[in-house]
Structures are given as structure tokens and as C-alpha cells.
Amino acid sequence: MSGNPAKSLKMNQADDAARFSIRCNDLSVQFANNFVAVDHVQLDIEAGHISVLIGPSGCGKTTILRLIAGLQTPSTGNVDLRPNSTAGDGQIAFVFQQPSLLPWRTAMENVILPLELLGRGDAKDRHNQAMQTLASVDLADSHDRLPHQLSGGMKMRVSLARALVTEPSVLLLDEPFAALDDMLRSQLGELLLRLWQERLFTTVMVTHNIAEACVMAHQIHVMREGQIEQSIENPLPWPRSETLRRRPEFGDFYGRVGDALRDDA
Numbered sequence: 001m002s003g004n005p006a007k008s009l010k011m012n013q014a015d016d017a018a019r020f021s022i023r024c025n026d027l028s029v030q031f032a033n034n035f036v037a038v039d040h041v042q043l044d045i046e047a048g049h050i051s052v053l054i055g056p057s058g059c060g061k062t063t064i065l066r067l068i069a070g071l072q073t074p075s076t077g078n079v080d081l082r083p084n085s086t087a088g089d090g091q092i093a094f095v096f097q098q099p100s101l102l103p104w105r106t107a108m109e110n111v112i113l114p115l116e117l118l119g120r121g122d123a124k125d126r127h128n129q130a131m132q133t134l135a136s137v138d139l140a141d142s143h144d145r146l147p148h149q150l151s152g153g154m155k156m157r158v159s160l161a162r163a164l165v166t167e168p169s170v171l172l173l174d175e176p177f178a179a180l181d182d183m184l185r186s187q188l189g190e191l192l193l194r195l196w197q198e199r200l201f202t203t204v205m206v207t208h209n210i211a212e213a214c215v216m217a218h219q220i221h222v223m224r225e226g227q228i229e230q231s232i233e234n235p236l237p238w239p240r241s242e243t244l245r246r247r248p249e250f251g252d253f254y255g256r257v258g259d260a261l262r263d264d265a
């Protein structure tokens with residue numbers, strides 16, 4: 001596959017219609033203590049693209065994800081999802097840094113939960129859908145394990161499966177791999193890219209890791225003090241994988257993003 005897989009994969013019109021672009025229009029959040037966490041942000045995210053938000057701690061990255069998810073009410077502006085102005089149930093999924101699995105439910109029972117809450121299908125449909133999704137994160141054999149019987153990386157894969165089981169159009173990830181060691185982090189990055197290439201959900205990911213941002217993103221948005229300071233198009237070729245890090249142009253782009261972050265400081 002060459003070029004942008006979002007464009008080169010064969011997709012029918014129904015698939016196209018199911019994909020969302022995200023427009024943040026003049027978004028601000030001022031908390032009750034008057035602190036302005038997000039300051040008139042204008043941000044466009046193309047349907048089926050991966051955008052990364054990066055910037056110093058406290059600059060408003062998580063608050064932007066919460067605004068897109070509808071978990072935070074803006075003080076000014078709005079989030080416009082297209083083709084539908086609001087996403088339906090299960091169309092936006094959120095993955096947090098902590099897997100937050102229910103400890104008394106097996107991997108399968110955790111993954112099935114969103115389908116139960118949404119009342120999707122009958123018990124057999126739900127089971128099949130959850131099993132397929134667990135298989136897509138290479139955990140079919142561990143479906144009956146409780147969270148305490150899973151490693152940190154496996155828990156995060158269950159968390160990813162739980163997010164993807166509803167087949168969302170938008171995936172929001174808040175430092176999803178930050179608690180994992182480098183090796184596991186890059187393996188999960190590869191897995192996420194593979195899942196994205198299969199499903200092409202519009203993705204917004206927060207990370208502090210420049211290399212991860214360079215491997216994953218179409219666009220990297222550098223934030224500072226509640227604002228998008230710079231949006232950088234990622235020129236690195238697709239398909240992406242961790243081996244990209246060995247290419248000379250990777251180092252150049254990494255340096256560019258690093259400079260943008262340093263300029264912020």
C-alpha cells in the first residue's frame with residue numbers, strides 16, 4: 001500500500017458516510033475558578049485521519065478530548081462532527097491511560113459491556129462481536145481471564161477492544177500507552193496502527209512521546225497554554241510501522257517536532 005491508506009483502501013460509500021470529520025470552532029473552557037484551560041481553539045481533523053495533540057503538562061490536551069467526546073461543556077464555541085452534527089451512541093470511543101477494567105468481569109465480559117449498555121443485538125450477537133474484537137487485539141485465547149490474570153499490555157489491549165467493540169467512527173486516546181515500557185509501547189503502537197488501517201476510525205491521540213506522535217500521526221498539533229501553537233503535517237510515508245524509526249527522514253521530522261515543542265518552552 002502506498003500513499004495515504006485512508007485514501008487508497010477500497011471503501012464503499014456507506015463506509016465513507018460512517019466516517020466523521022471533527023471541527024472545533026472557537027472552543028474555550030473556563031473553569032469555575034476562572035482558569036482558562038482551552039482558549040479559542042480552532043481545529044480541523046479530517047475524516048479517517050490520525051491527529052496527535054502534544055504539549056507541556058496542563059496545556060489543555062485532555063480537556064480538548066473531553067470536549068470532542070461531549071464530556072465537557074465549552075464556555076465558547078462548539079464541536080461540529082460531520083456528516084452528523086452529533087454522534088450517535090457508541091460512535092465515539094475513549095481510551096484512557098489506565099485500562100480501568102471491571103475487576104470482577106472477565107476480558108470478554110469487559111469487552112461486551114458497551115454492547116450491553118447500548119442494548120445492541122441479542123446475547124449471541126454480542127458474544128460474537130466481542131469475541132471478534134478480542135481476536136483483533138490477539139486476545140481470543142485469554143477471553144475468560146480476569147483482569148488480575150492479565151499483564152499491563154494485555155489489559156490495555158482489552159481496553160482497546162472494549163473501545164472498538166461498538167465499531168466507533170471516532171477514537172479518542174489519552175496517553176494510552178504512557179504507563180507501559182518502551183518495547184510494549186511500540187508493540188501497542190503497531191497494533192493500534194493495524195486496527196486503524198482495518199477500520200479507519202478518525203483518531204485523536206494525546207501523547208507526550210514525540211517518536212510515537214511521528215509514527216502515528218497525519219497531523220501533529222503542538223499546544224501551549226490552552227491554544228494550538230502549531231499544526232504540523234507529517235510527511236512520513238505510509239504504511240507506517242515502528243521500522244519507520246530507522247529511516248533518516250524520521251530523524252529529521254522528529255527534530256522538527258522537538259524544535260516546535262522547545263519553541264513553546
Ligand SMILES: Nc1ncnc2c1ncn2[C@@H]1O[C@H](COP(=O)(O)OP(=O)(O)OP(=O)(O)O)[C@@H](O)[C@H]1O
Pocket residue numbers: 031032033035036037055056057058059060061062063064
Ligand atoms: N475542573 C477543573 N477546574 C480547574 N482547573 C482544571 C479543571 N480540570 C482541569 N483543570 C486545569 O486545566 C488545565 C488543563 O488540563 P488538561 O488535563 O486538559 O491538561 P493536559 O494538557 O492534558 O495535561 P497533562 O499532560 O498533564 O495530562 C490544567 O492546568 C488543569 O489543572
